[in-house]
Amino acid sequence: MTASDPDGPLAEQLLRFTRRVHRIQKRHVEQSGLGVTPAQSRLLRTLAHYPSPPRMADLAERLEVVPRAVTSLVDGLEAGGKVRRVPDPTNRRVIRIELTDEGLKALRELHGARRSAAQEILAPLTEEQRGVLGGLLDTLVDTPVDGGGRC
Numbered sequence: 001m002t003a004s005d006p007d008g009p010l011a012e013q014l015l016r017f018t019r020r021v022h023r024i025q026k027r028h029v030e031q032s033g034l035g036v037t038p039a040q041s042r043l044l045r046t047l048a049h050y051p052s053p054p055r056m057a058d059l060a061e062r063l064e065v066v067p068r069a070v071t072s073l074v075d076g077l078e079a080g081g082k083v084r085r086v087p088d089p090t091n092r093r094v095i096r097i098e099l100t101d102e103g104l105k106a107l108r109e110l111h112g113a114r115r116s117a118a119q120e121i122l123a124p125l126t127e128e129q130r131g132v133l134g135g136l137l138d139t140l141v142d143t144p145v146d147g148g149g150r151c
Helices: 008-031 038-048 056-063 067-079 101-122 127-142
Strands: 083-087 095-099
Touching: 008 038, 008 101, 038 056, 038 067, 038 095, 038 101, 056 067, 056 095, 067 083, 095 101
Parallel strands: none
Antiparallel strands: 083 095
């Protein structure tokens, strides 16, 4: 990179690191034997953060994907018994998505797979280096972007 692009090498490192994290997490999730894709895993984690079952449109907005993508993910998870569609108690035209007991169990196992992946990724670092990395990541994650939104 040239002097006019001083962050170029760092940007490339971040991209390579992000790809490595995704690759390692995907491998750990696959090894869990749950039959859940990374996108389905993300939907399950997102679903768990709602205090009550959300609509598919709510999930699409939170995941920043088109509603059709959520429909496909829910179809797969429903076929695996991890989520179910339930009617809205106040508007029968609205369908909500809720976790099943199998879905909650899958979330616990996915959490373990993600922790194992994190341990593998962080293994080369000392405790001090992990602390520094954690502080840097907090700064990057908590800094508002374009218009004050969060990543």
